[in-house]
Amino acid sequence: MKKKTAFIYDESYFWHNSGDGVLFEPPGKYLQVSGSVESPESKRRFKNLLERSGLMKQLHQISPIEATNEQLTYFHTQEHIQNVKHLSETTGGDSGDSAIVGIGSYEIAKLAVGGAIVGVRSVIENPIIENAYVLTRPPGHHAESNQGFGFCLFNNGVIATRYAQKELGIKKVLVLDWDAHHGNGTEDAFYEDDSVLYISIHQEGLDPIDRGNMEDIGRGKGKGYTINIPLLAASGNAVYEYVFDQIVLPATHQFQPDLIIVLAGQDANMFDPLARMMLSADAYKQMTAQVKKLAEQYCQGRMLCLHEGGYSPEYVPFCSHAIVEELSGITTDVYDPFVYAMEGTSFRQLLPHQKARVDEVRAFHGL
Ligand SMILES: [Zn+2]
Numbered sequence: 001m002k003k004k005t006a007f008i009y010d011e012s013y014f015w016h017n018s019g020d021g022v023l024f025e026p027p028g029k030y031l032q033v034s035g036s037v038e039s040p041e042s043k044r045r046f047k048n049l050l051e052r053s054g055l056m057k058q059l060h061q062i063s064p065i066e067a068t069n070e071q072l073t074y075f076h077t078q079e080h081i082q083n084v085k086h087l088s089e090t091t092g093g094d095s096g097d098s099a100i101v102g103i104g105s106y107e108i109a110k111l112a113v114g115g116a117i118v119g120v121r122s123v124i125e126n127p128i129i130e131n132a133y134v135l136t137r138p139p140g141h142h143a144e145s146n147q148g149f150g151f152c153l154f155n156n157g158v159i160a161t162r163y164a165q166k167e168l169g170i171k172k173v174l175v176l177d178w179d180a181h182h183g184n185g186t187e188d189a190f191y192e193d194d195s196v197l198y199i200s201i202h203q204e205g206l207d208p209i210d211r212g213n214m215e216d217i218g219r220g221k222g223k224g225y226t227i228n229i230p231l232l233a234a235s236g237n238a239v240y241e242y243v244f245d246q247i248v249l250p251a252t253h254q255f256q257p258d259l260i261i262v263l264a265g266q267d268a269n270m271f272d273p274l275a276r277m278m279l280s281a282d283a284y285k286q287m288t289a290q291v292k293k294l295a296e297q298y299c300q301g302r303m304l305c306l307h308e309g310g311y312s313p314e315y316v317p318f319c320s321h322a323i324v325e326e327l328s329g330i331t332t333d334v335y336d337p338f339v340y341a342m343e344g345t346s347f348r349q350l351l352p353h354q355k356a357r358v359d360e361v362r363a364f365h366g367l
Helices: 011-015 043-051 078-091 105-125 156-167 184-190 237-255 281-296 314-327 352-364
Strands: 004-008 060-062 129-134 172-175 196-203 226-231 259-264 305-306
Touching: 004 105, 011 043, 011 105, 043 156, 060 105, 060 156, 105 129, 105 156, 105 259, 105 305, 129 226, 129 314, 156 184, 156 259, 156 281, 156 305, 172 184, 172 237, 184 196, 184 226, 196 237, 226 237, 226 352, 237 281, 259 281, 259 352, 281 305, 281 314, 305 314
Parallel strands: 004 060, 004 129, 129 305, 172 196, 172 259, 196 226, 259 305
Antiparallel strands: none
């Protein structure tokens, strides 16, 4: 029997209230209130597109369950957990640095972590599941051990990785973070650890500023197990293809993971308001295909995508739908309705200064 792709989400993921900010700032004075850019829309419209295209029916849907307090402590301090709980039960507010907790967000955030955990368990233990996509919200990759950060309350990816290692006997995990921002909390978690290879492909200089530099490669026995690839603004499909060819593939061949977790933030898309990259939906399909091949080679196909950033409500659904098509091996008649408008740009080209940056990172890591 052909194994299926699991799709994991809960309606309550769309009910997390990330506040009435303006882009990522609180409203007031000259900032007319409009709602945080981290709204449910891009995620809900992705789920809707999966239903509209008919792909959802061909996936294996699984409901998440809330992560336990013990599982949250695989990464977070008890103080941070209790602070999120307190804010959720009282006034709401910021749990750290631009990570708003709404009323009731504590349970939803635990359900997001729980979705990641259920996803890991499914790809490892469920014989009919090959891989999984979890529509996690709130997202996770910025969350630090002792505070929320950048829309992220709990670090879904870190806790799922630790769950796989502690409770399912998985030894080596590749965590591939293609969100356009650097996953500072995730890097911190694995910085001195040689059992997790953390690769982050991001736009240089975005928030968090001064994180994700090429020179940050891990510490102690984790030295060499963090690979930061800070790309120049306006890098597009051809640059990411070159990054996979020159860095992601050889580094993974060296590491030989038992499980691959993709921190799938689709905010490097060409229409995103929070980054200046140039990926089309097809780039996400191609990257997924490459990771899937690696998972088949080293991990018996076991791979998991966790939804992270992505702030164009109109375009993120097409990028994420392309990922799920590739994961499942099912092609639908959904096409990219917007890419034609960018065909006159350089997004399919590997320009010399972009190539030089990738070559620099590759050489720095001796790949
Ligand atoms: Zn991001």
